[in-house]
Amino acid sequence: MWTEEIVTGRPAWRHIPSGVVFREVPGGTFRMGLSEAELDAVRAIERSGGVEDTIEPFLASARNAQPVREVRVEPFLLARHPLTVAQVRHWLPEYEDDYAEADTGTARLEGDLEDLLKLLPFQLPSEAQWEYAARAGTTTLTFRGDGKPDEDQLLDDFGDEARTAAGENAFGLAALGSANELCADVWAPGFDGAPSDALPRTGDGPRTVRGGAADLYPWQGCDEWLLLSATRYEHANFTAVRPAAPLPPQ
Template sequence: MPKIFISYRRSDSEDVAGRIYDRLVAHFGHDAIFKDVDDIPFGVDFRDYLNTSLDQCQVVLAVIGKSWLMATDASGRRRLDNPADWVRLELEESLRRPDVLVVPLLVSRASLPRVDELPESLRALPYRNGAQARPDPDFHKDMNRLIVGLEQYFQQRNQPTANPSSRRDRPPRAVNLQPKRPPAVPTFSFDVVTVDAQGNITERRQAEANYHSEDLGNGIKLDLVHIPGGEFLMGSPAGEKGRSDDEGPQHRVQVPEFWMGKFPVTQAQYQAVMGENSSRFSENGSNRPVESVSWHDAVAFCEKLSELTSRDYRLPTEAEWEYACRAGTTTPFYFGPTITTELANYRGTDLTYEGNTFPGNYGQGPKGDFRQQTTEVGSFPANAFGLYDMHGNVWEWCQDVWHSSYAGAPRDGSAWLEGGNQDLRLLRGGSWAFHPTFCRAACRFLLLPDGRLDSRGFRVVWSAARTYAS
């Protein structure tokens, strides 16, 4: 009989661990799952019972929530630094056993801890292929994937071998319990330009980035660029021209690595996945961004793409979007202190509306063209990460709900889904119809999630460590 040991910390993930236990019991049976010290008879030495239980287990699920790493005891000491901590003992013993498959199971939008954040005895854990159990409505989908992966592992493990007595000395076979990471990571080259305050190009250099190409059929590809993890200052400084109060307070955010669409989703890509295209600018529009799509349409595209590829595609979080847009810069635009219509598609002419004039230039930069429509993706220079059209062309939907400031915002790059105005969703990047101040890296925009306008589109991301909620 399969035996699965669920390791979790009560202060970190008691509720979701209970849900995981219930799903596994429903599939494998009660006798196949060990979850809690409540299962230990009174008076029995926990260490002896742990060793006996692990002798019978083939799989240990290490449930990791957002406070798992830094949970402290009554004296303020980090629990993982205590050699007698039960969770540490469970995982130390599991990692020592070559016949036990240890699977990190990420819950509550948690990320795997870094190697240097763990005690020496647990530093093999981040290298183990993991899984995730996201909140509803995706919990049962993730659990189905986990159960299928475990069943495959048990089937492989139970296959007869030429020398059965050697099984205990043989490492467990690998099994894919999370969305597939692109198997090959080719690179592409691109130009990055920098401008001065007047919009003159002062530097042009060649850069390189890793990418993965998703085959959508009929010769249509969707390219993703690898975005390295890092920390950045989110929001705009008080003196930035065009700044709104909702762009502050500035705060540092740590963003894990992820993959992001090289371009906004095109009409051809949307048609290939969804079987329809309601874009206004559809004439000769296959390589233009899809537009006139609501937030719900964008979510549906991500879900359908996930089904087709076995990878969890989703909309970017607002923090991921700004981090990816800036690509290490701190200026209003990734090109520098200003922008020109030679570098992006936006309204480069003045507009007077209700007595107010919205200038077609930003700062000391020049005025320019107003194309009055979208342009083909990739028509303008990329940023230092290799992403195109992050300024202008179409506004891009993000996961987050609208908050009028960053007070209390997450610092880990996750989507801000609690509080705020639950009736509104975030967009970033500006568009062909808007003036340059709206194209700044820090500029935020809001819309009802069912709104469909010809200046709204989206791009997708993939990241095994992130969760998604709709």
């Protein structure tokens, strides 16, 4: 079912039936949520003239990513990038995508989403796993630092192996934040009462979504900086899927 190999110089696990490449995310503890230091970094970008509109919507929505809390994450596998159109067709052969320009592009699912989730032999990451993976040991706005992210950081197609490799973070994961990615958690505003063990919050209602910068390009204002590691919102329409899985037995 799984094979170990080296992908762009890093260890990886390939799911043999589908060909989807996963990276092993090491366990650890991190501070989850939008910190005051990160908010100060956004204000600094505004002061430097790097905001087209206003940061007030961003600041108002910050409470949905607070309070910052410590979360323990156990090791797990996460797909190197969101599922592409070609990869979705492994499970849904008739799948058509209105958003991707090539089969190597990120698949954004609408009506086919639940069908895919029923067929996937994987799980969705919890949003704690997602943010931990996106931060990759950093505490800044993005894994690249506190500067304003720009369109050069967006990665929406994985046909160019060199560009995909250049977009990887320290965990060997690419494009975290570029597409809106579905998480296992049911949406809840803020982190009050959220688990500290990285398990997803369960219940009825829409799921939580992370990322989505490429879906809002060109950005209109600071509130749309969805590449940020802590940005989160309620699922409403199309979404990408980046599957997670337990570590294969040794």
